[in-house]
Amino acid sequence: MKIATWNVNSLRARADRVEAWLQRSDCDVLAIQETKCKDENFPWELFERMGYEVAHFGLSQWNGVAIASRVGLDDVERTFMDQPAFGKGGKDETQEARAIGATCGGVRVWSLYVPNGRALDDEHMPYKLSWLDTLRSHAEGWVKADPAAQIALMGDWNIAPHDEDVWDIDYFRSAGLTHVSEPERAAFRAFEDAGYTDVVRPHTPGPGVYTYWDYTQLRFPKKEGMRIDFVLASPALAARVTGAAIDREERKGKGASDHAPVLVDLAN
DNA sequence: ATGGTCGCGAGGCGA
Secondary structure, three states: OEEEEEEOOOOOOOHHHHHHHHHHHOOOEEEEEOOOOOHHHOOHHHHHHOOOEEEEEOOOOOOOEEEEEOOOOEEEEEOOOOOOOEOHHHOOOEOOOOEEEEEEOOEEEEEEEOOOOOOOOOOHHHHHHHHHHHHHHHHHHHHHHOOOOOEEEEEEOOOOOOHHHEOOHHHHHHOOOOOOOHHHHHHHHHHHHOOOEEOOHHHOOOOOOOOEOOOHHHOOOOOOOEOOEEEEEOHHHHOOEEEEEEOHHHHOOOOOOOEOOEEEEEOO
């Protein structure tokens, strides 16, 4: 079985690319982030045509997450319990469309779009940290309740856990940028402490290996990216991993998402 | 990879 995660940065704008990629990647489950649409604009027929069931959670032009599967799609959950809400200045707080879960081929899959903290002193940063801590609390409980549970927490984490996960840590530090701050890294490590493993890194060692390249500043041709998309696997799922890859080719050319797909191979 | 961003939606925000 092959599972993957991909922040597509608008599913409608990327429909042709996504279809072609599904065709050649041969993946069984795809967790999608940033669909950037509501259900009424979701390209349902694309997935039907390709033989995938799909579940979507999108509330507006922002965020939006989905799971496509050709090995079953059961017990769909939208948002996790007590998922922190956000509203600017505390107004109109809503639980944003950033998490959807489903059971696919015996694996509990979560497609996650972790909030962007924007700036170290921005109100989005405490939102991001509480969002992660709440999810971590649940994820920790899931493996404690059932050590044999196969759980994949995959998506755009908006965190670079190690210095080598950005092209120039000194630039990030001197500019006071997010994604590399200690509180963000601690939030990521808390998932590892809870028993979840980054199953992609061992198969795609750095430095210089990334999953995201900003559209601006010629970041991709200059090989200036960030590793911020991850598949974190519970112990029972991690034991099944036989390989992983970052499809950097998909970032090339006109009409690419700014994120590359990340794939994980599982033993049957 | 052949270049100083892109998507949504119709101005400016979000990333």
